[in-house]
Amino acid sequence: MNARAAPPHLQPPVQPNLQPRVLPASPLAFLWHYVCARPWHFTGLFLLIVGAASCAVAVQYGMKLLVDAMAAGARLWAQVWFPLALFLGLIVVENVLWRLGGWLGCRTVVASCVDIRVDLFRHLTGHPMRYFNQHFAGALANRISALGGAAGAIYGGLAWKILPPVVDFLGAVLVLLTVDWRMALALIGFVLLVAALITAFGVRGRTRHQRFAEQSARVGGEIVDAVSNVWTIKAFSARERESQRLSREIAREAQAQRSSWMYLEKARVLHDICLTLMAGGMLVWAIHLWLEGNVSAGDVVLVSALTFRILHGSRDLALALVDSTQQIGAIADTLAIINQPHALDDPQAPLQLAEGRIDIERIHFAYPERDALFADFSLQIPAGQRVGIVGASGSGKSTLISLLQRLDDVQAGSIRIDGQDIRSVSQDSLREKIAVVPQETALFNRSILENIRYGRPEASDEEVYRAARQAFCDAFIRELPEGYQTLVGERGVMLSGGQRQRLGIARAFLKDAPILILDEATSALDTQAEAEIQAALAQLVQGRTVLAVAHRLSTLGGFERIVVLQDGVLVEDGPPQQLLRGDGVFSRLWRLQTDAATPPASAG
16 A cells, blocks of 8 residues: 655745746836837837937938038039938938838837737736735726826827937037037037936936825826716715815815926926027037138038027926836836735646535634634545535635635645645636635626626637526516616626625536536525525535535535535534534524514414
8 A cells, every 4th residue: 555645734835936036026127028018119119219219310411411512602503412301301201210210100100009918917816815805906907098198198208308419419420520629529518418417317306206106196096996886976965075175185186286296397497498508608619619710601601500409308208207216116116016926826727627526624814913713624525515604704615705716825734626736736826716605796897798608708709699598687687678688787787696606506507517606696695596596506516516605505405415614614514414413503504594484474
């Protein structure tokens, strides 16, 4: 006989098979990641912008040649036609390159922003449920949209506000070398000094921009939270109260925005002072050289044109750099919230489900900053068994169901399905084998057909109709004006609670998974509807491993086994009839519900 394996609680814990982070953590690395995703597009855009900006500098040199030709003593057409043709030709080429750059930039930047938002959403949905309990849903959605907009602003600013002035500067240096090398050297020194001052100023203000982005996301979350709970606001006459609360949050956002905005204005003032001094100095210098006969009139025009072009271009550059600093601060704030490493690892190996046996072996679980809910808890469920889970609120029923779906991880012990630790298989493959009918069915603001098909996206229309008939919701669906194409509204508000619950049951029928979880699946139904659904569920549970959480104990009468939880401890376990004959928790709960359902005798 083979040696028996060590008990699970003595075995070494399963080593997480951590996958590499798909998204870089720092803002610049994050942006570069999407540049590398489309190297040819961004390279082409870079070359077009550089070519257009180079032509713009060459146009100034063409003007210098034209002025020098016109300033010559003899006024002959032969002396001016070549400078004129060069001047006009460069203008045409410049405009063509700008328009091509705009066309390619539109396709490239928009596509990259689409990728960014999709990737962020994919990463966001990989976080465990407790992550979403700690953050506003509206704030998370706003952050993804805002980050896409910020990335687009940075890519666009780089292409049309940062790169062209840089090319202008380099081109001006080359052209000024033909006039006076000292001018070129002075231009280099002055621009580097201004760039260093503006950059340092911008870095110092980054925290202000991050605070503004953080508060803006919070305000968005508060608005979504209030709108989502508008019924509660009306029911408690809290419109004015909520308006005042929102006003305080918006006031904090406004203060953060003013701080960020005024810092930008200070940077602009600093830039304007520096560039005015530079432009004036270069122009006076050029005129002085002309008076001494060292440069031509065309050279003065060239210096003047380049100086003012750099003046205006550098203003765009400075504003773009400061704006980019603000946008990078917003990106950093969003990445710090959304782009956190996933708390649950997700291995690639799929779950190989043969029978559906569930073994919960000496698990330990505690929510953060709370006492342990489960300590050394074990439960074995053979394949195909129907198990009812009973207990008071807070006894651990919902947590146990959550752990089985691996919406969170146990801190010790293991949960195995057909001998496979659920931490060693991919989360999607695990949940594909489990159908869940929750207490409150959440629906998307899509058609009824799409909502039912969510259980199995590849299902045909006829399979959806069959599932609806099995869940006794086909009749009411066909009575709706649009039938199966009826939009259900946000979270299904256009339907009653019972109708939403039936659609959730139809999803489970359609998914046809070997493991079925019923979490108060009939709680929102009236007595007649509950009887119909119970008949349907009696068919659905056949041949499956079933775990049913129920407060209404009568719904568990046909189950082979009942487990009773109390403060995370398994206090009773056995067939319902056996437990009823005793004097335990299940028997007392049954009597309480039976007595409550019995109408009092009328007074004679």
